[in-house]
Amino acid sequence: MPYLKSKHLTNNSKRRNETSDKANRKLIYIGREIRFQSEQDLEDYIEAYFDIIFPELVLIKRQHSLKMQRCDLLCCSKLDKQAVIIELKNEEDRGLVSQLLRYRKNILQNQSFADRIDYSLPIKLIAIAPIFHEDNYTDKEASKFEDDICFWKFHIEYQTTGAKFQLEGKNYDILYPVFGLPGSLQNEDIQNTVLPAFTHNFKSKLPVDTHQNFRIIRELFMAQPKIKEMVSPTYRKILYGTGEGENHKKLAEITNTGKGIWLFLWLPTKVKTNIKIPVARFGFVLAANNSHFAQDSLVEWLVCTKTTVNLKDKSNNNFSFSFDRHGMTKWTNANMYLCQAAGIGSINTLDLFIYLLKGATRPFDDSIWEWWREQEKNTPTNLGWYIDLAIQTWNYRIK
The missing domain is CATH 3.40.1350.10 (Trna Endonuclease; Chain: A, domain 1)
Structure with a gap:
């Protein structure tokens, strides 16, 4: 789907964007x-x-x-x-x-x-x-x-x-505020930011009770280097990455469909080839009444998909045994994500996880392997952990 460009801005939208650029540095x-x-x-x-x-x-x-x-x-x-x-x-x-x-x-x-x-x-x-x-x-x-x-x-x-x-x-x-420092992302500061025209229109179509959490998660994405924010002509999809094309790197996508809101993140994934930085697009199925923008939301399933998440797949008893061409399960229980993604034959993904989460590179000593085994058994299930992992992966990919 093509995304809106500056040529689609009205004069009022251009003025709003100029105000946003100056106010949000x-x-x-x-x-x-x-x-x-x-x-x-x-x-x-x-x-x-x-x-x-x-x-x-x-x-x-x-x-x-x-x-x-x-x-x-x-x-x-x-x-x-x-x-x-x-x-x-x-x-x-x-x-x-x-x-x-x-x-x-x-x-x-x-x-x-x-x-x-x-x-x-x-x-x-x-x-x-x-x-x-x-x-x-x-x-x-x-x-x-x-x-x-x-x-x-x-x-x-x-x-x-x-x-x-x-x-x-x-x-x-x-005189600019600093984002990313512990405690620097204050709700009142975010509430006062002026959203660009296309982003403002996207937010206006979201349920009112999600507006503040959307602003918070947006600031996390927009605080990353080389990020562009792209909105679809229907104002139902927003993408964060270097661009919209197949060869561009992506960090996150939010879709607002008639069947609900979905967050997608590009995370490390299982591969059996020599891909240096193996990543894939994952959607998140959350526990009932949890927000797709809240850090403390409980993740039940990660869905590896290039399209949307079809909840009807859950009614199929074999959905958790469906794999992509590299061997990654298309539906992965959240507490099994690390174990599945860094499974047998996926050495590059294992090394990537250990570097992102521990800062260690090969050769690994016994303490690293012991730490990793604990990580595999206790993969976090809160959405904030996955958002942070996606951001770390992004910064590793674009450096």
Whole structure:
């Protein structure tokens, strides 16, 4: 099913989305580090604080495009009008140096803003990122413009007074809330967030008593890196992932059908092949009167399916013995999920579980195997555990 795009927005919807983007900027806590939720948020922050962070520079244009190339910030020095190109990265990027050099060539050939820039001076190239790959330093050393290329690492520190953006030994305030820290996801904060237009319409079709829990679970999904939120034209399905296509990675999906609400998560699954990160789409059958959005809901069954969950299958006495092509049961009792998914012949899935849940990699000692046997026998059955596992799996897949 195709999902709604920005071209489907009305003028009122566009205004709502602009308000939502400004009101809902946040930092996220991932992998024991605090990051901007997206590269655009990093760019927005740098642009808003540009005069404070770079008092010696003048910002000429953001996202300056030339010959299918687009640099983040085109600047010049106040003192002598030297051109300065700043490239911002929210994560590691191995091709950073070649990207900067292409920008340099295009701008030099085009002589952009010649009335404000002195092109007789060398163009300074600045990359700002939380981490730089070893290849970045190799490429810099190999470049004849090495002396004009600067790598500046940034770090975000959380203090009692709020988050601080640290760059080149200086600290700058960040007034965005931090999501993902223990206790940082407060109900009142979520209630006050402005939902994007398509998401607002999806929520409006949900039962009123699920609205708050939907907002909470949505914030958990949206706090993950590289996540896009996609809504169907009927406003009955919402997908979280890198995109809607078959080759895109997905984290979660919520469907609101005439027969009820269903949550689907992409979780580790049993495979008998050499798939490095084996995942599949699982739907959840909950205990009676439990919410598909509540962390403490009791999970009875996990259903491995590419379509919807058909409860009529439960009336078939053999439903729990139906398998997919890799040997994963299509219907798995919640407390048997780990045992089934990491069963005989599924080494990659077993290794993935132990890494995600314990942080250990092979070779495993006896204490790890003892811990794993206990995990298999005591697989949690609360929905929050599965949501957390899906999020951990997502971050492992996209890193």
